[in-house]
Amino acid sequence: MGQNGAGKTTLVKHFNGLLKPSKGRVLIDGIDTRHVSVATLARKVGFVFQNPDHQLFSETVEDEVSFALKNFGFDEKTISERVEKVLNILDLTHYRKSSPFMLSGGERKRVALASVLSWDPKILILDEPTIGQDSYQKERLRQFIMQLNQQGKTVIIVTHDVEFVTECEPRIILMKNGRIIADGDAREILTDPNLVSEASLVLPEITQVFMRLNDYGFPRNVIGVYEAKRLILERLSGGFMR
Numbered sequence: 656m657g658q659n660g661a662g663k664t665t666l667v668k669h670f671n672g673l674l675k676p677s678k679g680r681v682l683i684d685g686i687d688t689r690h691v692s693v694a695t696l697a698r699k700v701g702f703v704f705q706n707p708d709h710q711l712f713s714e715t716v717e718d719e720v721s722f723a724l725k726n727f728g729f730d731e732k733t734i735s736e737r738v739e740k741v742l743n744i745l746d747l748t749h750y751r752k753s754s755p756f757m758l759s760g761g762e763r764k765r766v767a768l769a770s771v772l773s774w775d776p777k778i779l780i781l782d783e784p785t786i787g788q789d790s791y792q793k794e795r796l797r798q799f800i801m802q803l804n805q806q807g808k809t810v811i812i813v814t815h816d817v818e819f820v821t822e823c824e825p826r827i828i829l830m831k832n833g834r835i836i837a838d839g840d841a842r843e844i845l846t847d848p849n850l851v852s853e854a855s856l857v858l859p860e861i862t863q864v865f866m867r868l869n870d871y872g873f874p875r876n877v878i879g880v881y882e883a884k885r886l887i888l889e890r891l892s893g894g895f896m897r
């Protein structure tokens with residue numbers, strides 16, 4: 656996370672070798688990215704661009720999603736199963752015969768994500784995945800990302816969307832002017848007003864409320880809705896309302 660121009664996209668483009676370091680080195684699972692092609696790294700590191708139009712080119716959604724699978728040499732049956740599965744996960748099944756370019760911005764973004772998910776990379780990089788997604792699609796996406804994470808995949812998300820992040824409670828790395836300015840748990844980073852403002856973010860809404868409730872004995876570092884609910888119910892059952 657971090658302000659516009661902080662260097663987030665530049666950094667993550669190094670993870671699948673789209674950019675190579677001019678100094679130092681980037682190791683992915685011990686492999687120096689300067690010594691392998693983007694095509695080889697892509698099998699392991701799936702990258703979904705900030706702007707889907709930099710990624711899409713096929714005539715139909717179905718072709719787009721199966722393109723990489725064909726290139727990677729999967730057999731017909733596997734391709735059809737995988738395409739079916741990701742179209743379903745990303746709520747795109749009814750668009751399978753449509754041109755990606757006829758779809759809305761948010762739908763195109765999901766097609767770009769589907770095409771990368773189809774080959775099941777071990778590491779997934781999503782640059783601003785929530786832009787253009789309505790709250791229903793965002794929640795679906797969040798649940799799916801959590802599922803991938805539980806399956807042992809590494810998911811790296813670049814985002815300005817504080818509320819999306821709080822419900823996932825991930826490790827957060829904050830960037831500014833091409834450098835890392837903080838690295839820690841969501842709770843630690845997103846409830847620090849100085850850090851949050853330095854990275855041109857806002858405090859999560861729940862945190863803003865709980866900071867104002869600090870005088871009433873509530874903790875300041877609350878970020879999640881469910882935690883907030885539990886704290887409030889505890890207080891209510893502790894005699895406050897009786």
Ligand SMILES: Nc1ncnc2c1ncn2[C@@H]1O[C@H](COP(=O)(O)OP(=O)(O)OP(=O)(O)O)[C@@H](O)[C@H]1O
Pocket residue numbers: 657658659660661662663664665666705
């Ligand atoms: N190919 C390039 N050549 C020169 N400068 C570049 C290039 N790509 C990006 N930059 C510059 O590097 C800086 C970081 O850009 P980057 O796209 O990584 O920012 P970002 O953190 O992803 O921002 P945003 O939140 O706006 O997407 C910017 O100042 C940008 O102008």
Ligand SMILES: [Mg+2]
Pocket residue numbers: 663664665705782
């Ligand atoms: Mg960017």
